[in-house]
Structures are given as structure tokens and as C-alpha cells.
Amino acid sequence: xxxxxxxxxxxxxxxxxxVSIVAVLILATLPWWADSSTLRLFVEFACLLAMAQMWxxxxxxxxxxxxxxxxxxxxxxxxxxxxxxxxxxxxxxxxPIAGAIAALIAIPTSRIVFRLHGGxxxxxxxxxxxxxxxxxxxxxxxxxxxxxxxxxxxxxxxxMRESLTFWIAxxxxxGAVAGVYWLLRSRYGLALTAIRxxxxxxxxxGVDIAATKFWVYLxxxxxxxxxxxxYFLMNLRISPDAAFGVSWTAFIIFIVVIGGIGTIxxxxxxxxxxxxxxxxxxxxxxxxxxxxxxxxxxxMVRFPRGLWGYVAxxxxxxxFPVRRxxxxxxxxxxDS
Amino acid sequence: xxxxxxxVLQGLMLGGLYxxxxxxxxxxxxxxxxxxxxxxxxxxxxxxLAIGVxxxxxxxxxxxxxxxxxxxxxxxxxxxxxxxxxxxxKDILPPLLVTFGLSIVIQNVLLEVFSADSRSLSAGGLETQxxxxxxxxxxxxxxxxxxxxxxxxxxxxxxxFGRTPLGRxxxxxxxxxxxxxxxxxxxxxxxxxxxALAFGVVTIAGIFLALRxxxxxxxxxxxxxxxxEAVIIGGLGSFWGTLAGGLxxxxxxxxxxxxxxxxxxxxxxxxxxxxxxxxxxGLFPRTRD
Numbered sequence: 089x090x091x092x093x094x095x096x097x098x099x100x101x102x103x104x105x106x107v108s109i110v111a112v113l114i115l116a117t118l119p120w121w122a123d124s125s126t127l128r129l130f131v132e133f134a135c136l137l138a139m140a141q142m143w144x145x146x147x148x149x150x151x152x153x154x155x156x157x158x159x160x161x162x163x164x165x166x167x168x169x170x171x172x173x174x175x176x177x178x179x180x181x182x183x184p185i186a187g188a189i190a191a192l193i194a195i196p197t198s199r200i201v202f203r204l205h206g207g208x209x210x211x212x213x214x215x216x217x218x219x220x221x222x223x224x225x226x227x228x229x230x231x232x233x234x235x236x237x238x239x240x241x242x243x244x245x246x247x248m249r250e251s252l253t254f255w256i257a258x259x260x261x262x263g264a265v266a267g268v269y270w271l272l273r274s275r276y277g278l279a280l281t282a283i284r285x286x287x288x289x290x291x292x293x294g295v296d297i298a299a300t301k302f303w304v305y306l307x308x309x310x311x312x313x314x315x316x317x318x319y320f321l322m323n324l325r326i327s328p329d330a331a332f333g334v335s336w337t338a339f340i341i342f343i344v345v346i347g348g349i350g351t352i353x354x355x356x357x358x359x360x361x362x363x364x365x366x367x368x369x370x371x372x373x374x375x376x377x378x379x380x381x382x383x384x385x386x387x388m389v390r391f392p393r394g395l396w397g398y399v400a401x402x403x404x405x406x407x408f409p410v411r412r413x414x415x416x417x418x419x420x421x422x423d424s
Numbered sequence: 425x426x427x428x429x430x431x432v433l434q435g436l437m438l439g440g441l442y443x444x445x446x447x448x449x450x451x452x453x454x455x456x457x458x459x460x461x462x463x464x465x466x467x468x469x470x471x472x473l474a475i476g477v478x479x480x481x482x483x484x485x486x487x488x489x490x491x492x493x494x495x496x497x498x499x500x501x502x503x504x505x506x507x508x509x510x511x512x513x514k515d516i517l518p519p520l521l522v523t524f525g526l527s528i529v530i531q532n533v534l535l536e537v538f539s540a541d542s543r544s545l546s547a548g549g550l551e552t553q554x555x556x557x558x559x560x561x562x563x564x565x566x567x568x569x570x571x572x573x574x575x576x577x578x579x580x581x582x583x584x585f586g587r588t589p590l591g592r593x594x595x596x597x598x599x600x601x602x603x604x605x606x607x608x609x610x611x612x613x614x615x616x617x618x619x620a621l622a623f624g625v626v627t628i629a630g631i632f633l634a635l636r637x638x639x640x641x642x643x644x645x646x647x648x649x650x651x652x653e654a655v656i657i658g659g660l661g662s663f664w665g666t667l668a669g670g671l672x673x674x675x676x677x678x679x680x681x682x683x684x685x686x687x688x689x690x691x692x693x694x695x696x697x698x699x700x701x702x703x704x705x706g707l708f709p710r711t712r713d
Contacts (some may be wrong), residue, residue: 147517151516153517153520155520199701203700203701203704204656204700206459206516207453207457207459207461207519208459208656210520211461211648211649211652214645214649215649215693215696215697216697218649218689219690219693219694219697222686222689222693226684226687226690233686334645338524338528341524374532374533374536375536377528377531377532378528378529378532378533381525381527381528381529381532382525384522385525385526388517388518388521388522388525389507392518
């Protein structure tokens with residue numbers, strides 16, 4: 089019997105890779121020809137896409153259904169305010185540092201919330217995020233409950249501020265997608281996928297489940313912290329309710345569920361759908377949110393694999409393949 | 425000193441309300457391992473149903489309960505039969521995400537119907553009367569009745585689970601739905617009955633809430649968190665534990681509010697996190713999960 093060959097890339101994935109690189113290069117020129125509102129829209133898009141990728145990594149692969157990722161987003165935002173406004177650091181440099189601070193805080197936090205499992209883990213993470221919100225709301229140095237403005241950004245001219253923020257957003261979005269893609273294709277990704285499919289079976293194959301989940305939680309906290317700093321770099325104003333609001337997680341869950349949980353393509357599709365809906369129906373306020381909720385419930389009950397899950401199963405299309413496929417050599421014998 | 429005794433006493437009364445919040449959540453988790461993220465929103469929904477009825481006709485809170493209760497029982501049974509039963513399985517995601525979606529829907533429907541204003545129910549003057557215990561110590565009748573209702577409910581639920589055929593069906597289905605099925609128990613029906621019962625408790629909690637304070641459509645998540653904290657602090661598997669958990673949380677918040685008005689809820693959260701760190705099985709666990 090001739091040896092089977094392991095395939096990972098497909099023609100679709102190679103095409104997708106080239107198209108993605110071209111798209112990113114074109115997007116990078118946006119500050120030279122697009123207006124401020126387009127740049128802002130893209131920054132928001134990048135924030136939600138990166139958050140969605142982090143949540144997908146947590147819930148879709150790590151089995152850690154967190155409803156408290158807004159906690160790390162808020163920490164990132166407030167870290168930016170403290171470091172840039174109070175300590176006088178360059179706000180743009182603070183973005184990755186804010187992520188590191190969020191990850192640092194996630195270390196002791198994980199020790200507490202990891203004592204809960206499944207649905208109780210979800211609500212436990214929410215309690216932690218609420219605790220962070222209340223601490224921020226009681227901190228008078230950053231404006232307490234009403235929040236504060238990011239005054240250090242006044243030092244930069246508007247065009248430079250917007251362009252730099254945009255490029256950071258582009259880097260964050262690309263970094264989140266590429267980072268998760270790379271992680272899932274590595275041996276850690278194999279461990280994560282195994283945990284997703286069956287914790288018990290994964291453990292029996294020697295996967296250190298506790299350590300893997302811990303690292304996933306830390307990475308997600310870092311990603312959300314970076315997003316928090318980035319978002320408020322654009323927004324220029326922060327308040328506990330905006331930074332630690334559970335609506336962040338609500339939108340992200342909607343994005344991942346609609347797009348397709350447990351895939352890299354899913355959150356990208358989901359974010360596009362979300363922004364399409366928001367830009368067309370957002371004016372309807374409560375009815376828009378009711379629609380989002382109903383759609384999420386129906387999709388979860390009827391089409392639990394989301395839009396991309398359907399496409400991937402129907403057409404066997406994988407733009408970011410993380411699975412290994414076995415194929416026999418073309419010239420080899422088919423049997424015996 | 426008397427001030428601190430008063431704080432603890434009022435905290436215990438508030439804890440009674442939290443125990444009422446928590447028992448419905450504990451019931452649903454106990455029977456079918458379902459974590460209902462929309463739990464707090466259903467409490468607020470029940471409160472608003474009562475407020476809506478009270479806007480039309482002037483009736484006593486007990487009569488309000490009798491009007492709203494059947495509606496919520498049907499809602500609970502239908503929700504479990506129609507939606508939640510389909511989400512139960514090995515995967516923990518579907519029930520969480522579906523109830524999270526429901527939470528958003530309920531909040532925004534209430535916002536659309538009742539606007540963002542806070543509303544409350546009138547207890548017909550009972551809210552201002554109090555029972556004098558000592559010279560400087562009094563407890564309001566309404567908080568006291570809420571507290572006694574929580575004790576009575578914990579007792580009733582313990583009796584129902586321990587001593588009745590329905591309770592036996594709940595416990596059997598909880599232990600092993602398939603084995604229960606073999607004994608002629610339709611687990612889908614039993615689950616729906618459990619949710620209906622939980623919604624009955626939710627209705628009582630919602631009406632006591634609206635009698636005690638004002639309610640707004642977006643308040644649900646906060647009540648979910650209090651209910652959850654009470655369940656975990658108390659330990660799984662016993663309604664007495666849930667009652668104790670609610671009381672601990674109420675006293676913790678009361679002490680926090682006394683230290684600084686901005687800290688009350690935060691101190692409650694911190695006590696919960698401390699319990700989780702030091703005694704993750706809760707204070708009075710009966711089952712291990």
C-alpha cells in the first residue's frame with residue numbers, strides 16, 4: 089500500500105490567500121482617499137471582527153463560553169486612558185500594552201472562573217466583567233461613572249490620528265484572523281480541536297486540557313484588551329457602561345452564531361452581515377435589536393452551524409483550512 | 425452597633441428577595457442542567473405583566489399574582505416544549521445562546537411596550553409600615569413578608585422534590601433522562617413542567633420585586649447575576665442552600681452599601697468570587713456536579 093499524502097491547502101484556500109493579501113493592501117491605502125466616516129466604520133468593523141475571532145477561539149474551539157469578554161475590552165480601554173492620559177505615554181504605543189495588561193489580569197481571574205463549568209462559567213465571567221465595571225465606575229481618577237475623554241490624543245493632528253488608528257485597526261483585524269489561523273494549524277490547534285470534539289478523548293491522547301484552556305483564555309483576553317484600546321483610540325471618550333457593556337458580547341455572539349461557530353470564515357461573514365444589517369436597519373432601534381435576537385435564536389435552533397457552516401458542508405469549501413485531509417497518490421493503486 | 429445590626433437585618437430581608445430570584449434558576453439547573461441567561465429578564469417580564477394589569481384594574485398584589493401566574497406557567501411550559509427542549513444535549517452552547525438571544529428580545533420588547541421608564545407596584549400602603557423590634561430597630565412589613573415567602577418557598581420546593589411523585593419524576597429525569605423514560609416518564613414533558621414551575625417562582629419573585637422597588641426593562645441581567653451568585657454561594661442541590669446563598673448575598677450587599685453607596689453591588693460580587701475561590705462547591709452543597 090502506498091503512503092497517503094496529507095493535504096491542507098486547497099485551490100480555494102490558495103485563491104482566498106491571494107485575494108486576502110490584495111484586499112489588505114488595497115485597504116491599507118484607504119487613509120489617502122476615503123473620508124473620516126469610512127475610516128471610523130472600518131475601525132469598528134476591525135474591532136468587532138477581532139473580538140469575534142477571540143470569542144470564536146474561546147467558545148467555538150476551547151469550549152469556554154464566556155459572556156464576559158467585555159471585561160477585558162474595558163480593561164484595555166481604561167489601560168489606554170491611564171497610560172496615555174495619566175502617565176503620559178504615546179497612546180498608539182499603548183495599544184499592545186493594553187492587551188498585555190488585560191492578559192495579565194486574566195491570569196488570577198482565570199483561577200476563579202475556571203472553577204465553574206459550562207453555563208455557570210458563562211455567568212461567572214459576566215460577574216467578573218461587572219465587577220471590573222463597578223471598580224471603574226468608582227475610580228474618580230478616570231471620571232467615575234460618567235467616564236472621561238482621551239485628552240492625550242489632542243497632541244496629534246486629526247489626519248495623522250485617523251490614519252494611524254486606521255492602520256492599527258487593519259493590523260489588529262489581520263493579526264486576529266491570521267493569528268487564530270496560525271494557532272489552529274499548529275499542534276496547539278490540533279489539541280484545541282480535539283478538546284472541542286471531546287474533552288475526554290483529548291485527555292486520553294495526552295492533551296493537557298487545563299493548560300490549553302488557560303492559554304486560550306489568556307490569548308482571548310489579550311485580543312480583547314487590544315481591541316478595547318483601539319476602539320477608544322477612535323472613540324476618544326470612555327465610560328464604564330460603554331467599555332464594560334454586555335452588548336459587546338451580545339453583538340459578538342450574534343456575529344459568530346450567524347457566520348458559523350468553530351470556523352475562521354464564520355466570524356468574517358458574520359461581521360459583514362452584522363454591519364450590513366446595522367447600516368440598513370440600525371435606525372429602527374429596539375425593533376432592530378429584537379430582530380437580531382430572534383434571528384440568533386432561530387439560527388441557533390434551526391441552523392446551528394451558521395451561514396459558513398452551511399456553505400462549507402454544501403460545497404466542501406474551506407478558505408482557511410485548518411483540517412488535515414488524507415489523499416492517496418494519483419498514480420498509486422487504489423486498494424490492497 | 426445597633427446600626428450594624430440594622431444593616432445585617434435589612435440585608436437578610438433583601439437576601440430573601442434574592443433567594444426568590446435564585447430558586448427558579450436553581451430549579452431549572454437542577455432538573456435539566458439548563459442555565460437560563462434570560463432568567464432575570466423573565467423576572468422583569470413577570471413584574472411588568474403585573475404592572476400592566478395593575479394599570480388597567482386596581483387589585484391587590486395577591487390577586488395580581490393569581491392573574492399573572494397562569495400566564496407565566498403557560499409561557500414557561502411552552503418555552504421549554506417549543507424551544508428549549510430542542511437545545512438540550514451534549515453541547516452546552518445552544519441553550520446558552522438561545523436564552524441569551526431571548527434575553528435581548530425580552531428587554532427590547534419591554535422597552536418598546538413600556539418605554540425605558542422605571543415603574544413599580546403599589547402595595548396599598550403596606551410599603552411604609554414597619555414592625556418595631558427595638559427602640560432603634562424596625563423592619564418593614566413588605567421586606568419581612570418577602571423574606572417569609574422565600575423561606576416558605578424553599579420549604580415547599582424541598583417538600584415537592586423530596587416527597588411528591590412530581591418531585592420524584594424531576595429527580596429521576598435529572599439523574600438519567602433515558603432511564604426515566606424507560607419507567608414511563610416523558611422527559612420532555614417533565615422538563616416543561618419544571619420550567620413552568622420555575623416560571624411560577626419567577627412570577628412570585630417579579631411581583632415582590634415590583635412591590636419593593638422600581639423596575640426598568642434593562643434590569644434583568646443584574647437580577648440574573650444576583651440569582652446566580654446566590655445559587656453558587658449556597659451550593660447546588662438544595663433549596664435551603666439557595667436560600668442561605670441569597671441571604672449571604674443580601675447581607676454582603678447591605679454591608680457594602682453601608683460602607684459606600686457605590687460599593688454595595690461590588691461587595692456582593694467580591695463575596696461571591698471569594699466563595700468561589702475558597703469553597704467552590706458552595707456553602708451547603710448536596711449534590712456534586
